[in-house]
Amino acid sequence: MTTTPLRKDAARNWDRIVAVARDLVDEGTPLQLNDVARRAGLGVGTVYRHFATPEALLETVATPCLESLVAHGEEALADTEAGRALERFLTRTVEAQVTDASLAPVTAAPADFLPRTTELKQALWSAGEILLGRAREAGAVRADLTSADLVPLMCGVAYAVQVHGGASADRIDVAHRYLTALLQGLRTTRPDS
Amino acid sequence: MTTTPLRKDAARNWDRIVAVARDLVDEGTPLQLNDVARRAGLGVGTVYRHFATPEALLETVATPCLESLVAHGEEALADTEAGRALERFLTRTVEAQVTDASLAPVTAAPADFLPRTTELKQALWSAGEILLGRAREAGAVRADLTSADLVPLMCGVAYAVQVHGGASADRIDVAHRYLTALLQGLRTTRPDS
Amino acid sequence: MTTTPLRKDAARNWDRIVAVARDLVDEGTPLQLNDVARRAGLGVGTVYRHFATPEALLETVATPCLESLVAHGEEALADTEAGRALERFLTRTVEAQVTDASLAPVTAAPADFLPRTTELKQALWSAGEILLGRAREAGAVRADLTSADLVPLMCGVAYAVQVHGGASADRIDVAHRYLTALLQGLRTTRPDS
Amino acid sequence: MTTTPLRKDAARNWDRIVAVARDLVDEGTPLQLNDVARRAGLGVGTVYRHFATPEALLETVATPCLESLVAHGEEALADTEAGRALERFLTRTVEAQVTDASLAPVTAAPADFLPRTTELKQALWSAGEILLGRAREAGAVRADLTSADLVPLMCGVAYAVQVHGGASADRIDVAHRYLTALLQGLRTTRPDS
DNA sequence: CATGAATGAGCCTTCATTCAT
DNA sequence: AATGAATGAAGGCTCATTCAT
Numbered sequence: 001m002t003t004t005p006l007r008k009d010a011a012r013n014w015d016r017i018v019a020v021a022r023d024l025v026d027e028g029t030p031l032q033l034n035d036v037a038r039r040a041g042l043g044v045g046t047v048y049r050h051f052a053t054p055e056a057l058l059e060t061v062a063t064p065c066l067e068s069l070v071a072h073g074e075e076a077l078a079d080t081e082a083g084r085a086l087e088r089f090l091t092r093t094v095e096a097q098v099t100d101a102s103l104a105p106v107t108a109a110p111a112d113f114l115p116r117t118t119e120l121k122q123a124l125w126s127a128g129e130i131l132l133g134r135a136r137e138a139g140a141v142r143a144d145l146t147s148a149d150l151v152p153l154m155c156g157v158a159y160a161v162q163v164h165g166g167a168s169a170d171r172i173d174v175a176h177r178y179l180t181a182l183l184q185g186l187r188t189t190r191p192d193s
Numbered sequence: 194m195t196t197t198p199l200r201k202d203a204a205r206n207w208d209r210i211v212a213v214a215r216d217l218v219d220e221g222t223p224l225q226l227n228d229v230a231r232r233a234g235l236g237v238g239t240v241y242r243h244f245a246t247p248e249a250l251l252e253t254v255a256t257p258c259l260e261s262l263v264a265h266g267e268e269a270l271a272d273t274e275a276g277r278a279l280e281r282f283l284t285r286t287v288e289a290q291v292t293d294a295s296l297a298p299v300t301a302a303p304a305d306f307l308p309r310t311t312e313l314k315q316a317l318w319s320a321g322e323i324l325l326g327r328a329r330e331a332g333a334v335r336a337d338l339t340s341a342d343l344v345p346l347m348c349g350v351a352y353a354v355q356v357h358g359g360a361s362a363d364r365i366d367v368a369h370r371y372l373t374a375l376l377q378g379l380r381t382t383r384p385d386s
Numbered sequence: 387m388t389t390t391p392l393r394k395d396a397a398r399n400w401d402r403i404v405a406v407a408r409d410l411v412d413e414g415t416p417l418q419l420n421d422v423a424r425r426a427g428l429g430v431g432t433v434y435r436h437f438a439t440p441e442a443l444l445e446t447v448a449t450p451c452l453e454s455l456v457a458h459g460e461e462a463l464a465d466t467e468a469g470r471a472l473e474r475f476l477t478r479t480v481e482a483q484v485t486d487a488s489l490a491p492v493t494a495a496p497a498d499f500l501p502r503t504t505e506l507k508q509a510l511w512s513a514g515e516i517l518l519g520r521a522r523e524a525g526a527v528r529a530d531l532t533s534a535d536l537v538p539l540m541c542g543v544a545y546a547v548q549v550h551g552g553a554s555a556d557r558i559d560v561a562h563r564y565l566t567a568l569l570q571g572l573r574t575t576r577p578d579s
Numbered sequence: 580m581t582t583t584p585l586r587k588d589a590a591r592n593w594d595r596i597v598a599v600a601r602d603l604v605d606e607g608t609p610l611q612l613n614d615v616a617r618r619a620g621l622g623v624g625t626v627y628r629h630f631a632t633p634e635a636l637l638e639t640v641a642t643p644c645l646e647s648l649v650a651h652g653e654e655a656l657a658d659t660e661a662g663r664a665l666e667r668f669l670t671r672t673v674e675a676q677v678t679d680a681s682l683a684p685v686t687a688a689p690a691d692f693l694p695r696t697t698e699l700k701q702a703l704w705s706a707g708e709i710l711l712g713r714a715r716e717a718g719a720v721r722a723d724l725t726s727a728d729l730v731p732l733m734c735g736v737a738y739a740v741q742v743h744g745g746a747s748a749d750r751i752d753v754a755h756r757y758l759t760a761l762l763q764g765l766r767t768t769r770p771d772s
Numbered sequence: 773c774a775t776g777a778a779t780g781a782g783c784c785t786t787c788a789t790t791c792a793t
Numbered sequence: 794a795a796t797g798a799a800t801g802a803a804g805g806c807t808c809a810t811t812c813a814t
Contacts, residue, residue, distance in 0.1 A: 007814070010777055034804065043779040048806075050777095108356050144370060148357065153371065156353025163301050164345040177337060178346065185378025203794070227787065236796035241789075396773070420808065429775035434810075494742050530756060538743040539757065546735025549687050550727065563723060564732065571764025586793070589798055613783065622800040627785075629798095 014050050016040045021061050025102045031058055055113040062102040066120040069096055073127030083140030086131040087183050090154060091176075093124075097158035098175045104162075108155045125151065141186050157182060207243050209233045214254045218295045224251055248302075252310040255295040259313040262289055266320030276333030279324040280376050283347060284369075286317075290351035291368045297355075301348045318344065334379050350375060400436050402426045407447050411488045417444055441495075445503040448488040452506040455482055459513030469526030472517040473569050476540060477562075479510075483544035484561045490548075494541045511537065527572050543568060593629050595619045600640050604681045610637055634692040641681040645699040648675055652706030662719030665710040666762050669733060670755075672703075676737035677754045683741075687734045704730065720765050736761060 020040045024031055031054040037047040051057040072092045079085035097103045112118040129147040136143065161175045213233040217224055224247045230240040244250040265285050272278035290296045305311040322340035329336065354368045406426045410417055417440045423433040437443040458478050465471035483489045498504040515533035522529065547561045599619045603610055610633040616626040630636040651671050658664035676682045691697040708726040715722065740754045 007775095007777070009813075013778080032804070033806090037780095044806080045780065045808085046778050110358065142374065145374075149371075152353040152357040152367075155356045156349040156371070159352040160345040160349025163348045164341065165303065174342075174345075178342070178349070181335065181338070181378035182375055183378065185374035185376065206795085225787070226789085230797085237789085238791085238797065239795050242794075247788090399774085418808070419810085423776085430810085431776065431812085432774050435773075440809090496744065528760065531760070534743065535753075535757070538739040538753075541742045542735040542739025542757070545738040546731040549734045550731040551689070560731075564728070564735070567721065567724075567764035568761055569764065571760035571762065586796095586798070588792075592799080611783070612785090616801095623785080624787085624801065625799050 010050075013040070013042055013046055016042065017047055017050055017057070018060055021057050022102070025058070025061055028101065030054075033057070053113055055109075058102055059106055059112065059114045059117040062100070062106040063114075063116060063120065065096055065100045065103055066106070066117070066124065069093060070120055070123045070127070073124055073131075076131060077127060082131070082134035082138040083187070086128075086135040086141065089128060089131050090150070090183065091179055093128075093154045094157050094175050094179050095172060097154065098161050098171050104155065104158050107151065139188055142188060145186055153182065203243075206233075206235055206239055209235065210240055210243055210250070211253055214250050215295075218251070218254055221294065226250070246306055248306040251295055252299050252305065252307045255293070255299040256307075256309060256313065258289055258293045258296055259299070259310070259317065262286060263313055263316045263320070266317055266324075269324055270320060275324070275327040275331040276380070279321075279328040279334065282321060282324050283343070283376065284372055286347045287350050287368050287372050288365065290347065291354050291364050297348065297351050300344065332381055335381060338379055346375065396436075399426075399428055399432055402428065403433055403436055403443070404446055407443050408488070411444070411447055414487065419443070439499055441499040444488055445492050445498065445500045448486070448492040449500075449502060449506065451482055451486045451489055452492070452503070452510065455479060456506055456509045456513070459510055459517075462517055463513060468517070468520035468524040469573070472514075472521040472527065475514060475517050476536070476569065477565060479540045480543050480561050480565050481558065483540065484547050484557050490541065490544050493537060525574055528574060531572055539568065589629075592619075592621055592625055595621065596626055596629055596636070597639055600636050601681070604637070604640055607680065609633075612636070632692055634688075637681055638685055638691065638693045638696040641679070641685040642693075642695060642699065644675055644679045644682055645685070645696070645703065648672060649699055649702045649706070652703055652710075655710055656706060661710070661713040661717040662766070665707075665714040665720065668707060668710050669729070669762065670758055672707075672733045673736050673754050673758050674751060676733065677740050677750050683734065683737050686730065718767055721767060724765055732761065 017036060017040050020036050021031055024036065024039070029035075033047050033051065033054055034044055036057065037044045040047070047057075051060065069092065073089055076085045076089040076092075079088070097107065106112075106117060107121070112121065125147070128150045132141070132145065132147050132150065135141045136145070157175065157178050160178050161171050164171075164174050166174065210229060210233050213229050214224055217229065217232075222228070226240050226244070226247055227237050229250065230237040233240070240250075244253065262285065266282055269278045269282040269285075272281070290300065299305075299310060300314070305314065318340065321343045325334070325338065325340050325343065328334045329338070350368060350371050353371055354364050357364075357367050359367065403422060403426050406422050407417055410422065410425070415421070419433050419437070419440055420430050422443070423430045426433070433443075437446065455478065459475055462471045462475040462478075465474070483493065492498075492503060493507070498507065511533065514536045518527065518531065518533050518536065521527045522531070543561065543564050546564050547557050550557075550560050552560065596615060596619050599615050600610055603615065603618070608614070612626050612630065612633055613623055615636065616623045619626070626636075630639065648671065652668055655664045655668040655671075658667070676686065685691075685696060686700070691700065704726070707729045711720070711724065711726050711729065714720045715724070736754065736757050739757055740750050743750075743753050745753065
């Protein structure tokens, strides 16, 4: 209800554009508005009308995924076991980044192009911040881990998976292995014995 | 013996080009051969003669750093304490990546443009492989950590530091924090007595 | 009686469009129909329905001013002092061009887009022609000055003022200085006895 | 000797570009660098290398004419009859503007794109300023005429001629008529008696 | 009548690479 | 060897105009 509902034909074009962009992102092709227009069988102007910049389009592609992460973040906030809640949250985040190529660049970007993106990212990071705070209070994580580290670390894991390469089917396993190690390292160091 | 020795003036040009490229890399400017030529006060053709592609130039810029890493790897191989040796090796690698902007792209690239780069990267990874093998045998690291994970993980840490942002002076500290956690997580999980 | 009377809402839109165009002209922004539509809070189509081209809109903006010039021309025709009548007429014309940015392009254009504009321009030039004829007969102006020179000369003065630049408040003074000189030069040269 | 001499082939292209631009200017086509390239049978890049902007090209086209005006201005400075010298200078300037379509826009432009253009324009206007000063001292021109009026007035006359239209052969005559009147009006008004 | 989405020609500009000098 | 002019594909973006809703 934030935006005026689009006319039916315009909505169809909007969908087409986003679908084409989705495909391009999935096949690793950089988003170029002219290119998108050609593939969607639309005029360039149409694409520019809907998305002023490639970044705006990319963020739009990433939005559903961000929304689902936010939803998951809210669920995690309901978990009373602080350490577990944080780990689930982070795991889900990394899984998403590894699965959906649109996510990593949007997440790592220092500035957003759509207000909606900013909203979602803030919602996400504030959930992370709360979860981290609780986990720290519970003595479940290292004291030197701050909320400003969450995004970088998740991006780092996702990037590591990408550098590792390999079939996209295997990526998720690699991601789990890397994340498992990292999370283990982030837990409070118990004195041996 | 790998390359024909250059004429004295050609060698001076080669040096100039690499020095200019070094500066560009340091200031975060993307390497464009035309640009390099202009700044070096040389013709484009001269730059192309020495470096067929921007990547070749970038690899050349990164070479000294790679060489020093290889040297360090060899030293690490002399360390009898397997776990410590591996950790030192990895730490040094991450430090280098965070400190020298030419390193990350060369390290993460799936293919090399210069044979020398391939040589050095192989030397480096095989040192890593050996150190990892010893550490695993010594029971110092998780059994599921393979040598194919080393590069991705180091790149991931470096990338996380970059996403974290902040003054370049602080980067090295952030890198240490992240690496400390990761290394902790990579160690063999001891049963809590 | 030239145009079908508009429906009340259509008339309101027409007014809005012209008002917006007036503002744009005053602030020196080139008239773009899309732009006008946006600022008027109307659809592009509506603007196009009323004004087929930017020029038609511009002429509409200029119309009131042209009408007042025509009225003034008629008054001048009542003046029995031929030389003075012509000079007043020309002065008024230049003042208008310097004061109202919509006028100069319409005046200088070789072709019109609205019949009404053609009507007004013709009325104006024929007044000028008559005034010039009388002044010539009265021996008040150079014999080689023809009615085809009137528009160019007035446009030239207005253009000179524009090139001179400066605050819009000063423009009118500059215009007077330039016009004074020109009119002096157009008067019959008396032999210095 | 201000610029490095061009290579022979580059010089040929430079000439071609300027010649094409000359033609375009003469036929009243707006200068577009891509267009120029196509007509000259050259790559766009070549044109951009020589002329960074359309304005730079236009100024280059206008340069010879400006130079000849400057030369004429220097001759005029040698004339001891102050009023005549000024009038000749202005006449020559208007003739040039009417004859060469590249001149008017360059002359009227508030800012230049080539240093050479600025040089020439300054030389020209300072000649005009001196000639005007002498004429004023000699009591040959109106006291309220300042050197800041020279350019606007000349541009105004040229513009008037353009608005007048007609065959280019007749333009020069029209220009002379207009200028004659203006110069007459700029002379000191003698009391009739 | 009003709307505003769609169109796409057209312009600008950059840059990796080649090749004549 | 060195030079740097030339190339032109490629990408970006705007805007006047049309037409389905």
